[in-house]
Amino acid sequence: MKLTKTLLSLAVGASLLALAGCGSDSDSDDEEDTSDVYTLQLLHFADVDGAPGAIDEVDRFSALVEAFRGMEDNTLLVSSGDNVIPGPRYFAASDSSLADVLGVPGNGRVDIAFMNALGVSASVIGNHDLDGGPAEFASMLTAETDGANRYEGAAFPFVSANLDVSTESSLAALAVAGGQAPASAAGKIAPSAIVTIGGQQIGIVGASTPALASITSTGNITITPPVVADENELYDDLAAVIQPAVDDLVDAGVNKVVLLAHMQQIAIEKALATRLNNVDVIVAGGSNTLLADSDDDLRTGDVAADNYPLEFESPAGEPVLVVNVDGDYKYLGRLVLSFDENGVIDTGALDPALNGAWASTEAMVRQLMGTVDSRVAAVSAAIRDVLAARDGNILGQTSVYLDGRREQVRTQETNLGNLSADANLWYAQKFDASTVISLKNGGGIRSAIGQVVQPPGSNDPADAQFEPTAANATVGKETGDVSQFDIEGSLRFNNSLALVTVTGAELRDLLEHAVAASADGATPGQFPQIAGMRFSFDPAMPARTTSDTNTGASTTGQRIRSLVVETGAGDVVIVRNGVLENGGTTYRLVTLGFLAGCMPTATEVGAASCGDGYPFKNLTTNLRSELSGESSSNDPGLADFAGYGSEQDAIAEYLQAEFDPAGTLSFSKAETDAATDERIQNLAVKTVDTVIVP
Template identity: 30%
Template sequence: MSKISRRNLLKILGLGSAVTVTGSAARAQTATSGKVTLFTFLHSNDTHDHLEPTTVTGTGPDGKAFSVQYGGVARVKTLIDELKRRSINPVILDAGDVFTGTLYGQVYKGLADLAYMEAFGTQAQTIGNHEFDNGPAQLADYIKNASFPVVSANIDASGDEKLKGLIKPYTIVQTDNGPLGVIGVTTPDTPITSSPGDTVKFLDPRETVQKAADELRAQGINNIVLLSHLGYSVDLALAPQLKGVGVIIGGHSHTPLGKYEGLGLPASEGPYPTVLQDASGNPILIVQAWEWAKFYGSLRVGFNEEGVPQTWVGKVYPVTADYKNDIRLQATMRAFQLPLEAFRKTPVGTAAVKLNGDRPDVRKRETNLGNFISDAYLWATQKYGTQIALMNGGGIRASIAAGTVTNGDTITVQPFGNTVYVMDLTGQEIIAALENGVSDWANGAGRFLQVGGMRYSFDPTKAAGSRVLSAEIKQADGTFKAIDPAATYKVVTNNFIANGGDNFAVLKNARGFRQDTYLTDYVVVNDYFAFVKSANPVVEGRITIVNEPK
């Protein structure tokens, strides 16, 4: 979740940012709890069309290179079945953002996602902001075809003909241990980060969630869980303001929680569950399971008769090859996969000239393909007001020949499934990023930056860290103005370097607005090909090398 939207949302909620976070593997039943009702919440979030396993590479602690895979919905199905067999009263839930991220979403428009969600046995799902990426109509089709309820308390879709009447604030799931109230909530910055249009309104999260909880309790439903697509830090701020909600199952911020082991996994950002006190002083538990089906969460909670958590124990499971593919779901996924092979042959546009993505060039100097991709990023993020594009040369893996350009071509150029990322950077941070880009120029490191909306010069003979000689921002009239180190600029890049890849710690540590659009990089380039009709980018002096060694 972007920092600016988080701050704005905290203001909307009237919440401060100081929250005491605790965690516990389990809690003993209190003497006053009386009867305890057990539920096991099996949950996912932010799958983003990642139906196949994701490959993670790197160097292990022993210094050896590794390549491992996490995720894959057919593996998740096997894990779910295993957890169900050994769980008490399992309930299968999802915290949103099943749409947007891979070819499956682009081609099947949610149908492939619905197939695995049904196979999981999902009993309720909330709506993520990216469920609106293709407008309300696609979400409406998804909900109409789902056998499970899709809920969000703060979405008012009464003005949209497609969605009207489809989204309820909550549902009541009947389980072996009695009814469970499940409320949903969706980030109110969805109009900024997605495309819900003017017919869908997003209301105050705290007020709508509390209203839903009160309504459930008025019906005698005391055991209540919130499916939140607000982000972990917002959940931390929201939880102490609620009454009557025992558990928050989160999403949106792609936050890894808990204890786990595995090569290439990120550091945990908090305990699983994170334990706070609600507005009545009762425990309220917060969980989340990272992203892309690479983790899956299991939280067992014992509620007393008032719906207050008394006992809890939980774990996140990295989805590894130890979990074999479920045969039936794997066959279903293969049926979706086969047409993608034809999809890769589909034309997306025309190149009037060769677009140079040759490795020795994109990692050392300006190329026309680097310019084209940078311009595509700027074009696709106009609504954010982006001024500058930064594209690491290592993310450009091939050239494109003149003539017809296909999906296969653009996927080969950008094969990693990175997403387009918008962030605020100061002029000084941009200069530092450029310095990192040219810090290993002699070795042709992938960190070298292709750019849009600006130009810069550097001297590779100087010491690393002091090589950038000038950096100028392109103005509306086509002229250039020297970058102001103290000013803030809206920058578009990809999620890989935005999160610190290629040694871009300056981007990872930037504290201004940051928002992953979840627009896949090659799809943005495809759309730009369609926009320009016949691509004819040129090398125009965006990057100048001074004292280049012969």
């Protein structure tokens, strides 16, 4: 944000502090505020779930929180989910060296320690919070003693009104009633919470995406409402589930309510804003949408998706605000609100000099005169030491930026998507030489491998330069080196690889699902990254609407216009001008175990749902083979930090074999824009379909 905005915010913040009197952010403050106008400073974040650079941002982020708390006593800090994700930081939290800062080390506990130190009052449950499974999620929330050491667990509750965790054995003991103070429900899971700040009660309600079961590990958690194809029907159903939790708070005398909504697509939070009564603010999560106002000073290369805050009207005609900022501790959202005596927001008092996305940069911390929280600094330093060793384990070389940005891998072919899909295909062929095609979801790629550099003197995002990885002299890493840390950060889930057999018709149906959610502004995790095939699609054509059961030639989708499989012996046309050809021919496909987990193996039944909703159920050959269950002698053995049969091992082995760390051959295929992509051709931006070679 501009210096003028910073100075103005300091001045106005001081004025607010004087007007507010001696309020407190303690949930035990029960002195009534008798003034007609109540001021609340809402600080918020989301999606801080493990990008490699996030650990370098959290110290400065804590300084922003400290600075703003010093300006306004009536401050509420919340998270709208995805606080953890299985990846480098998540697993490094189990290192024994972290006992000094965590008490008892354990997966994901570093991030909970950050949130405790920051003073978070509540968080909604995001999909990535459950990626390690319900039992591991419970371990992060629950205190644990090991001899003289003690891990304190979460000092705040997780809230979600549409999840019933009492049906999942590992979480049942954590389920409590809604409407409790955060301190009373710390480390528990509830529909809602009530925090008392400056003599006023603020209700906090949570809501998680109904699609949770298809994108994470939910165990036996009961999720409502069920997902339906009609979007408006789903939004109505979801609002009907959330509204009773809001009503319970209103019945308890609360007239100011914040909804923490983790919906993955901000369009859903927008839809909820016009369907819910007595909700004042919706803090969105899961979409990494950067909302900002006109005088926010954004980071290099960042562009606001829309204004901050977004303003809507409830069915009762009252204002509802929707806010969101980008994740990984890069931004702190700040919304200073004035409520009248009835708990209604005065939108005329919204001040862009105070509100917006505040970047956690050194310059901003200096301007705000913020102080880094010593507890955050101690934890970040300890985890940084553990991660540094992994950055020195070099697996390969690249001379280009490997594009794994969310807005890219979920909307178009990228060079990192191609590299990962190629690696999976190459690796799978070591186990089964008949494998010819590779399919993975773009949502499984969590970050780019490389750096974005802004030329000196330029603030224009269009001038940003995308370069290969930076050197790290302390561990012997040179520019362009791809390390274990880079791979773990980008492919954080480290999904298993699985082999399945599909017919041409079944492959087409899989790809119809892959592009079914593609639309302007959408970033669906199901969007594919592929190898061994090429296809074109038209997002203006009817999208597939059926379930995760494969319907083969009867697919309801009409978006795939051309599809070719590269067999090695020549191209086989599967779809031409939207018409199926060679639908009965079979192909061996390598995919992620997450996507095809609904299929049985030779020894195990499949999961209830296919990952990301992919239609792997009901294939003609209804059997998947996990590479990790095959003989390890098939593994090339060039890298050993990840288990064989996993996607991290596949790309590490592939880099070692093809783009070795000695630098004699670097990966050099630069990213291309969607108009020139060849594997995945979006006919909305590419005028000529070149999938089928005449």
